[in-house]
Amino acid sequence: MTIYFYHLKDAYGDFSNFSRHGFWLDNYYWPTVEHYYQAHKFLGTAYDALGHRIRTAPTARAAAQLGRDPTYPVRQDWEQVKQQVMWRALVAKFTTHAALRQLLLATEEEDLVEDSPVDSYWGCGRDRQGHNYLGRQLMYLRYCLRHSIPLPNEFRGWPLSQG
Structure with a gap:
């Protein structure tokens, strides 16, 4: 059974980049993954x-x-670089919060899909045919955590045969 997530109030809403699960990364505290991701579009530029x-x-x-x-x-x-930025934020979020890590691991081998009706890159988009890179990164993170694989510095693709 595929697990769809998007709204914070839903069962797996904590997988959303908008969930208030802050973390320290790059010498700053980030209230959410969304804060980290959006800020990195501009940090180090004019x-x-x-x-x-x-x-x-x-x-x-x-x-x-x-x-x-x-x-x-x-x-x-x-x-x-945007996939690597997202990956770093997700690793920080899920390694900082034990309850989130357990929730992710509890999804077993189910497909994880960000059910965004407006984003077909990070989510599945309105037609559910999108790339779902957020779901893919979460599945890769789950795989690494489950098998005690040292977390790589970059997202290598999911399924593993693609990366």
């Missing part, structure tokens, strides 16, 4: 201050809005 503003945004929704503001160009290599 818009570094925007990245720090995103980090301290009051909510994940506010962080997402700031990070998606078309007024500011994202870093030039964003398309090449």
Whole structure:
């Protein structure tokens, strides 16, 4: 049975990047994965201050809005690094919070799908034919945790035969 997640109030809502499970990474505290992901579009660029503003945004929704503001160009290599940015945040989130790690492991071998109706890259999109990279990264993380594989610094693809 496939496990779909998206809304925070749902059974697996804690898998969402908007869940308030903060973590320390890169010498800063990040309230959510969304804060980390959106800020890294700008950190180290001419818009570094925007990245720090995103980090301290009051909510994940506010962080997402700031990070998606078309007024500011994202870093030039964003398309090449965004999966690694997400991976680092997910590893930090799920290794910081034991209850989350247990929830992830309790999903056994089920497929995990971010049921986003608007995002066919990280989620499955409206037609459920999207890439579901968030679900893939979570399944890879679950696999590494379950088999006590040292967590790699980068996402290598899921299923493993692809990466």
